Amino acid sequence: MSMAGTVVAEGSGSLHQRILTDISEKITSGAWAPGHRIPFEHELSVQYNCSRMTVNKALSQLAKAGLIERRRRSGSFVRRPQSQAAVLEIHDIRIEVEALGLPYRYERVARHKRRSSAGDRALLELGVAGPVLALECGHFAGERPFAHEQRLINLTAVPEAADEEFVAIAPGPWLIGRVPWSEAEHRIRAVAADRHIAAALDIETGAPCLVVERRTWSAEHPVTHVRFTYAAESHTLVARFRPQG
Amino acid sequence: MSMAGTVVAEGSGSLHQRILTDISEKITSGAWAPGHRIPFEHELSVQYNCSRMTVNKALSQLAKAGLIERRRRSGSFVRRPQSQAAVLEIHDIRIEVEALGLPYRYERVARHKRRSSAGDRALLELGVAGPVLALECGHFAGERPFAHEQRLINLTAVPEAADEEFVAIAPGPWLIGRVPWSEAEHRIRAVAADRHIAAALDIETGAPCLVVERRTWSAEHPVTHVRFTYAAESHTLVARFRPQG
DNA sequence: CGTTTCAATATGTATATACATAATCGTCAT
DNA sequence: ATGACGATTATGTATATACATATTGAAACG
Structure with a gap:
């Protein structure tokens, strides 16, 4: 989207990881309540200054973990915690x-x-x-x-x-x-x-x-x-x- | 690697999924015992007729699930089942x-x-x-x-x-x-x-x-x-x- | 003979791109 | 009004590519 060609070495972990923890923290802290629509892949890619693929990988992982639900054309939404699996x-x-x-x-x-x-x-x-x-x-x-x-x-x-x-x-x-x-x-x-x-x-x-x-x-x-x-x-x-x- | 440009619509699930289940079946069935070196990403990409990225995503997922262990330069290996998490x-x-x-x-x-x-x-x-x-x-x-x-x-x-x-x-x-x-x-x-x-x-x-x-x-x-x-x-x-x- | 250095290699992560698929919205004809 | 249909949009999956990083093995050197 901006740094065409070069890869920026982020200070700590990978961008993928940062997006992942950022969002799951927003959810578990309650800042984004169940039902809340989280930003579109496109918006997040602008916010994190990365490609849509990177955002997509992170969101797909959150969806598999059951934290969010993804609907085509509509966006991604925070799911309410279901059965507590330990x-x-x-x-x-x-x-x-x-x-x-x-x-x-x-x-x-x-x-x-x-x-x-x-x-x-x-x-x-x-x-x-x-x-x-x-x-x-x-x-x-x-x-x-x-x-x-x-x-x-x-x-x-x-x-x-x-x-x-x-x-x-x-x-x-x-x-x-x-x-x-x-x-x-x-x-x-x-x-x-x-x-x-x-x-x-x-x-x-x-x-x-x-x-x-x-x-x-x-x-x-x-x-x-x-x-x-x-x-x-x-x-x-x-x-x-x-x-x- | 071969079908440059076009995407083949596989019969059933996605290739990603197929690679995943194939390999984890090989492991849980015992065909690939603990310690066994599974084929390199490159070899699998040839075998499944897909790009290395696709294989990489599947193997990364298996590594996160704890079924395999990946070592740079050496390859990926089947891990022995450790603490049984239920x-x-x-x-x-x-x-x-x-x-x-x-x-x-x-x-x-x-x-x-x-x-x-x-x-x-x-x-x-x-x-x-x-x-x-x-x-x-x-x-x-x-x-x-x-x-x-x-x-x-x-x-x-x-x-x-x-x-x-x-x-x-x-x-x-x-x-x-x-x-x-x-x-x-x-x-x-x-x-x-x-x-x-x-x-x-x-x-x-x-x-x-x-x-x-x-x-x-x-x-x-x-x-x-x-x-x-x-x-x-x-x-x-x-x-x-x-x-x- | 031991150590250092360097190239080769396999994985790790990110990019841009392409096309598929599903859902929604507006338009238009009935 | 209402239903059909196509445009739009967001996600899903795959590709080729680039460069980073860690590790191994062999060559060069003291």
Whole structure:
């Protein structure tokens, strides 16, 4: 539009980034309320002294992030915040324990290879019967039990798991890297410890526990179902909302 | 590169999209394992018969999504899946209850305006003392208590809240839309019901409950802290991992 | 033999341009 | 009035091009 040919090296970040943060700040601060029509690409390109393509890239990104809505011929509009999506980071248990500054210890409690029961198939959302590996493991922080793991592995999807004892390595890290998961679902809830869990976690029967269940698919095939049970005091999940990356 | 001047209208989606899905499928299916060097922009532009810019846009997007890592002069590489980020959708309680097919009822239990105590300031992460509004509310599904809400509103950030009784409308919906939040943090844990919560939720003292605490900021200022307590049976949080939007 | 320097290379960012597509507005004939 | 139609407009997508920047590898040098 003006500096034909030459590229100006802006002081800090890229122009793209500056436009992006400028506008998303205007929106999250409330200066531009939901429904507000933000300037046309043409106007912004004049304001920022750049080409329409640069503005277009930034606005397209904001549209994909869900902050604005774009309508041809009409312009771009601020959307009202919809369902609050928060990002929940689910780490490996070893990382969590070591982040607390405590020594981590893993222990395999049980391992059974069997033909999938109806219950197994329900947990794995498996259509047909087939071999599964059922595992039970303990994760310790120092001397205290930190989490109890109950896992099913679909041996049809991961036949190599049948040859692994899971004594030296926990199933989680073993599976990661070996099986590329394409989808995962987490269910989080509170339960009262039954006798089995109470013994494993060294708490009272009936004491509150946090349960995180994860089901993982790889290319449409169910891979594994795992239930982690934490004693109430030992664990808090943190999820952060981020308007932008 | 070849069709100089003319634009080919591809059958289905845009080329950009096709490159994106092609590559991310290769990665999530495991065909390209972590560490694998994906073809150079130049090679892909030949393969897809398009310009380098188009390939660049797609690869940049994959890099931002965290699927690949790009190194100048070396190329682009498949990253190993790291911390599993899941998207946790946090809905309005009315929506959740009505999704269960039950009638929703809201009730304000208590409302106190006061100068912030040390505890209030800790919950809000507030530096200086100032007026706060403390609310206690019940959310019901049919006749049963569904969730108990304990909320603090920073009146320095939201002075209008001082004039609202919160009898006809719950604080959550009232705040949304009025105060544009720019950041929120959720903490999720299991607790045993104390006598107060047990009475409010009509459960036994000591029964397990799921607690979701949310802290909200708007442009660096703490806005509100809310603690929702659910009886264990009544509620499960679901988070889904998504490799791509 | 180790270090410095420099050219080659792949990505990063921006530009101008072209044409497609969808929505809106005004005009004109019915 | 009303409906058809074309002009206008804003976004959507792709192109070729230019130059910046970081990194690697090889050549030059002490």
